Amino acid sequence: MPIGNVTRGTTGFNRLRRVDRWIATLPALRRTADPLVADVGYGARPTTTLELRDRLARVRPDVEVTGIEIEPARVALANSVTRDGVTFRLGGFETPTPGGRRPVVIRAFNVLRQYDESAVVDSWRIMQDRLQPGGALVEGTCNEVGRVASWVTLDEHAPHTFTVSLRVADLELPSIVAERLPKALIHRNVPGERVHAFLLDLDRAWAVAAPLGTYGPRQRWIATVQGVRDRGWPVLHGVSRWRLGELSVPWSAVAPA
Numbered sequence: 001m002p003i004g005n006v007t008r009g010t011t012g013f014n015r016l017r018r019v020d021r022w023i024a025t026l027p028a029l030r031r032t033a034d035p036l037v038a039d040v041g042y043g044a045r046p047t048t049t050l051e052l053r054d055r056l057a058r059v060r061p062d063v064e065v066t067g068i069e070i071e072p073a074r075v076a077l078a079n080s081v082t083r084d085g086v087t088f089r090l091g092g093f094e095t096p097t098p099g100g101r102r103p104v105v106i107r108a109f110n111v112l113r114q115y116d117e118s119a120v121v122d123s124w125r126i127m128q129d130r131l132q133p134g135g136a137l138v139e140g141t142c143n144e145v146g147r148v149a150s151w152v153t154l155d156e157h158a159p160h161t162f163t164v165s166l167r168v169a170d171l172e173l174p175s176i177v178a179e180r181l182p183k184a185l186i187h188r189n190v191p192g193e194r195v196h197a198f199l200l201d202l203d204r205a206w207a208v209a210a211p212l213g214t215y216g217p218r219q220r221w222i223a224t225v226q227g228v229r230d231r232g233w234p235v236l237h238g239v240s241r242w243r244l245g246e247l248s249v250p251w252s253a254v255a256p257a
Contacts, residue, residue, distance in 0.1 A: 002070045002090060002091045002092035002094065003091075003092040003093045003094045003126060004041075004070050004092030004093050004111075004123075005070070005114075005115070006070055006071050007041060007043075007070075007110075007111060007114045008044075008114065009043040009044030009045075009069075009071065009074065010043060010044070010110070010144070011042065011043035011044060011045050011047055011048055012047065012048075012144060012145070012146075013047055013051070014051065014146060015047075015048060015142060015144070015145065015146040016048045016051065016052070016107075016109055016142065016146060017051070017055075017146055018142065018146060018149045018165040018244075018245075018246075019107065019109060019138060019140060019142070019149060019151055019165070020051065020052050020055045020056070020107075021055070021244070022138065022151070022153075022163065022165070022246075023037070023052075023055075023056065023105055023107060023136075023138055024055055024056055024058070024059050025059075026105060026136050026153075028104050028105065028132070028134050028135050028136050029056065029059070029060055029063070029104055029105055029136075030059065030060060031134075032104040032132060032135075034101060034102075034104065034132065035056075035060050035062055035063040035064065035104060036063075036064050036065075036066065036097060036098075036101050036102070036103045036104060037052065037053075037056060037063060037064070037065045037066070037103055037104065037105045037106075037107070038065075038066050038067075038068055038095050038097060038103040038105070038106045038107070038130075039052055039065060039066070039067045039068065039106075039107050040068045040092070040093065040095060040106055040107065040108040040111060040127065041068070041069065041070070041092075041108055041109070041110070041111035042067040042068070042069055042074075042078070043069070043074070043110075044074055044077075045074075045077070045078075046067055046074075046077070046078035046081060046082075046086075046088060048109075049065055049067035049078070049086060049088070050081075050083070050086060052065050052107065053065040053085050053086050057085065063085065064085055064086075064087070064098075065085065065086050065087075066086075066087045066088070066089055066097050066098060066103070067086065067087070067088045067089070068088075068089050068090075068091045068092070068095060068096065069088070069090065069091075070090070070091065070092045072090055075088050075089065075090045093108075093123050093126040093127055094126055094130070095126075095127055095130040097130075102130055102131060102132040102135070103130065103131060103132065103135065104131070104132045104135045104136070105135060105136050105137075105138065106127050106130065106131065106135075106136075106137045106138070107138050107139075108123075108127060108137065108138070108139045109138075109139070109140055109141065109142065109151070110141055110142065111139075112139060112182070112183040112184075113141045113182070113183050113186070115183060117183055117184065117186075117187055119183075120182075120183050120184045121184075124137065124139065124154060124159070127139075128154060128155075128156045128157070129156070131155070131156045132156075133156065134155065134156075135155065135156060136153055136154065136155060137153070137154040137155075138151050138152075138153050138154075139151060139152050139154070139182060140152060140163075140182045141180045141181065141182055141183070141186075142180055143179070143180055147166065147167035148166055148167070148176055148177055148179070148180050149164075149165045149166075149177075149180060150162070150163060150164045150165065150177050150180055150181055150182060150185075151163050151165075151182060152182050152184065152251060158251075159184075159251040159255070160250065160251055161236065161248050161249070161250060161251055162182075162185075162248065162249055162250075162251050162253070162254050163246060163247070163248040164177050164202075164246070164247045164248075165244070165245055165246045165247075166221075166245045167245060168217040168218060168220070168221040168245045169217050170217075171206075171217065171221075173203050173206065174199070174202045174203055174206050174224070175199040175200075175202060175203045177199070178199055181195065184256065185254065185256070188256050188257075192257065193256065193257055194253060194254045194255065194256075194257060195254040195256075198228075198233065198249070198253065198254050201228055201231045201233065202224070202228055202247070204227075204231075205223075205224045205225075205226075205227030205228045205231065206220070206221075206224045208223075208224075208227055209221075209223035209224045209227060218243050218245075221242065221243070221245060222239060222242050222243060225242045225247050228247065233249055233253060234249055234250055234253055235247065235248070235249060236248040236249060236250070
């Protein structure tokens with residue numbers, strides 16, 4: 001039996017572009033001999049699964065994507081519009097794939113946010129156990145139009161990074177992402193928790209960088225990330241990622257206390 005519950009299935013065109021861009025950079029995807037990617041809980045329509053395959057094919061032309069849904073009617077609909085390089089299967093967190101192959105990447109977006117926090121670790125573990133050695137599970141949440149997103153990236157053993165990705169052109173406060181934190185963190189945005197301190201410092205750095213808005217929102221965001229780093233947060237990557245509206249830190253920096 002599929003492991004999980006039927007969720008609302010809300011989806012939309014281009015909604016997951018930010019996390020797809022992240023997945024396309026993962027070294028495991030580029031190096032694997034079996035470029036199979038699983039999309040767990042794609043929703044009422046297969047739109048984002050098809051988009052995922054198109055985006056990843058730009059860096060890995062032989063990529064295969066399997067969309068997985070727990071609602072049979074959604075799978076039937078998706079199979080009526082499938083195409084080369086994309087398949088759809090009935091299932092849940094156990095991540096069934098063609099021939100039982102292990103995926104190099106599993107994307108599970110806007111799924112666990114509809115579960116209790118107590119279900120997160122077990123759900124992570126079920127999906128992690130399906131990964132290829134060195135593979136990645138990317139689990140997170142975004143808003144309806146994909147302009148506010150955050151996610152955790154895990155390997156088969158443990159979570160490694162936490163990423164915030166925002167459209168900075170009309171951003172008021174970076175802490176808007178509090179509404180779209182992964183389930184493992186969304187209830188931890190309270191005093192005494194690391195993620196709460198992180199979001200406070202992110203807003204402070206954004207305010208300090210306000211004068212640089214004269215040169216454009218990207219320059220203000222880059223200065224914000226640098227400000228967060230100067231406040232002692234172990235910021236990852238460099239300007240090439242920051243200018244996209246991204247900010248990543250090790251999971252240990254924000255993990256629940």
